[in-house]
Amino acid sequence: MDLEAMGPKATFSALHDFCAERLGAPSAARLVRLARPGFELTQAGPGEAAGHSRFGGRAMLEPGTPWPDCEGTPLSLLAVLDTDALAPWLDDLLPAGTGLLNFFALDSTSERADPAAFELSLQLDLNDPRLVAVVPARSAHAAEADAPARSSVFEPVPWSAAPGFAFPDAWDPAWGTVDLGSVVDDMPLYDITALLPGWPEQPYALHADDLAFGWPLFPTGSSPMLPDGEESSHYQHLLQLSGQDEWWIGGDSGWMHWSIPTGALRGGDFSRTVPTPDIW
Template sequence: MRFDDPGSLNDVCTQRLGERAGRQFAAMARRGFQLIRPTGRAEATGLCRLGGPALLEPGTLWPEQNGVPLSLHAVLDTDALATWLGTELPVRSGLLNFFYPDPDLPYEDYRRLDLSDSQVCRVIPAHPAQAVVVTAPRPARSYPAVPVYAAEVTMLPDCWDVEDDDVEFDKDQHWGAASLILSEMEDLDGNTAGSHCAFGWPDTSYTLKVSSRDADGPAVHLLQLAEDTELGWGWGDAGTLYFTIPAEALAAGDYRQVVAQALCC
């Protein structure tokens, strides 16, 4: 759920969920962006873009898995995003290059990949002043370069990312906190399904469990890439690709712990 006006978020939550539960749910909001093609007065945000060549520091090897080079899907300019994110971006890493296998790789190359291996995705940071343009080696695919405008939004979690201890609920009426959110917030406009987003909350987290409490702490959502016919990528029927990282790893700037997951209907 997204809000273009952060000031209305608390009012909507308390009106629908009650004073106490509403404040608790509103406190889970995260700042993020919708990544859209610039129109009208909107201009591209820094060096943020989809597709195109990578922007890597000299000497950085192009990432691969089992000998198959990955494809560059997006570049985020964290310096341009930092003002809006504030403390939600604990370390500014300059440019972030997001790599994942091209879903249309030749069969012989695709069968060499292990999609369950953490090395099947890679996020590589680069200092903007040192980064150089690096084109994809074959058989990695080079998508068209599309600069994007990062529209500031405030996002609430999907109902499945809310755990029972997060929000008070009437146990006689609801089987859990997710039931309360699902029933009272279901018709709220502004879901980010089908769009490209950065940070904030992903559009659906039933299997991602971005808020899961584990040894590494809660995960942080870095990037959501929807099917895009103009760019020529997709991950199954209405598929979406998500990149997440443990909060502690993000604070340390350790992008080796990023996990990517493609989900479809």
């Protein structure tokens, strides 16, 4: 199945039909409301990169944009997503002209980490919004920016982006927003593989280690820790990093996530981005 040729609407229709064959049309209609479009991110070969999307490298900022910091310690550029290349699959989720999204975090654990960043990380909660930043840049105005002193710089790895749809992770509270009635009487609602036999083999099923948009995965069996106990269904996942050779959250393990209130995303207010890491 060529998802790029089909496009998001035809692919979503195929997803609905797949669910309806197993659950019936009424339950399928309720279930697919949880499905969110996203992209599996993998190292790109020649000519395969999704625009400027990549892990590491230099930030791509508009001239005059300040480098984000946490209490005076500069954050480190972890990734860039080129939404110009991704927007056709995201419908109206992003404001027109969003362009590039630069993902920053406080690097306190890699071999490049500044000692002050490590000391600062000991003082802050892992979900403190000051630990991350997402900075947009209009594509026509963006230019590579040098990182300031004490900010880690990682070797760039260009990404290809394969589209598809994702359901919430096993323990995500978002499952509580859908009622499938007797369909799940004898199984946990969160077991999407048991609920939809054959789901992992579908070409539009996202279950990637590195993921843009969609829903976040939490291998530890935890769930998103959001400010003031807000509902995960009111937030949009932006990026999941399972780790790279040069950088892992929590030292030698852990996955990093950036999430944002859906309303803030639609309005282009990336200052409300929060970290929802999974560390073990």
